[in-house]
Amino acid sequence: MELQLIQNKIYELRGMRVMLDFDLALLYGTENRRLKEQVKRNIERFPSDFMFQLTKKEWQEVVAICDNLPENAKFSPVTPLAFTQEGVSMLSGVLRSPLAVEVNINIMRAFVAIRQYVLVSSNTAKELEDLKMQIQYLFENVDSLSKDHERYEQNFDEIYMALSQLASRQKQINKPRNPIGYDAKRKDS
Numbered sequence: 001m002e003l004q005l006i007q008n009k010i011y012e013l014r015g016m017r018v019m020l021d022f023d024l025a026l027l028y029g030t031e032n033r034r035l036k037e038q039v040k041r042n043i044e045r046f047p048s049d050f051m052f053q054l055t056k057k058e059w060q061e062v063v064a065i066c067d068n069l070p071e072n073a074k075f076s077p078v079t080p081l082a083f084t085q086e087g088v089s090m091l092s093g094v095l096r097s098p099l100a101v102e103v104n105i106n107i108m109r110a111f112v113a114i115r116q117y118v119l120v121s122s123n124t125a126k127e128l129e130d131l132k133m134q135i136q137y138l139f140e141n142v143d144s145l146s147k148d149h150e151r152y153e154q155n156f157d158e159i160y161m162a163l164s165q166l167a168s169r170q171k172q173i174n175k176p177r178n179p180i181g182y183d184a185k186r187k188d189s
Contacts, residue, residue: 006110008068011082013058017114018082019107020054020062022073027103028095038094039081045094050087054079085111 009023021039025032039046054062059079063069073080083091085108092104 006107007114010114013082016084018084019088021081022070028100042094045090046087050090051081051083053081
């Protein structure tokens with residue numbers, strides 16, 4: 001079974017990553033009502049941190065956000081059950097078919113892959129936070145940098161003026177001069 005298919009069926013609700021009963025029933029190859037029956041028969045195996053029922057409001061939010069839900073699940077009068085990773089693991093003990101065991105192994109791999117992705121992306125998040133702080137520092141110091149920039153511009157203007165004056169003096173030095181004294185070749189009018 002493809003991990004991506006399973007990962008697309010893992011939602012974040014109440015701060016936990018969960019899978020919904022109708023998705024699990026589909027993956028396990030059983031009817032949703034049969035899955036719920038097995039859970040009810042073994043309810044002591046499913047404490048609130050393993051499984052919980054969505055409130056109407058939570059279910060409406062999931063329906064509004066997720067467009068890949070089955071049509072029959074969207075309009076069901078009963079809100080679905082949500083199973084955490086531990087609850088999904090407990091389902092393998094309740095649903096004893098070979099398919100259930102195989103699917104459960106793949107679901108555990110999907111949860112682990114998501115956890116690893118979150119750990120890797122948290123390092124990326126730290127790098128982004130560092131960059132954000134550096135940019136914020138630059139924005140905070142833009143006034144002082146712009147004042148320095150004005151001072152540097154003023155210094156460059158002064159240097160340019162000094163170089164212009166030196167260049168004009170050089171032109172006067174290189175300008176041919178009239179010789180001192182009497183030149184017989186020169187004709188005065």
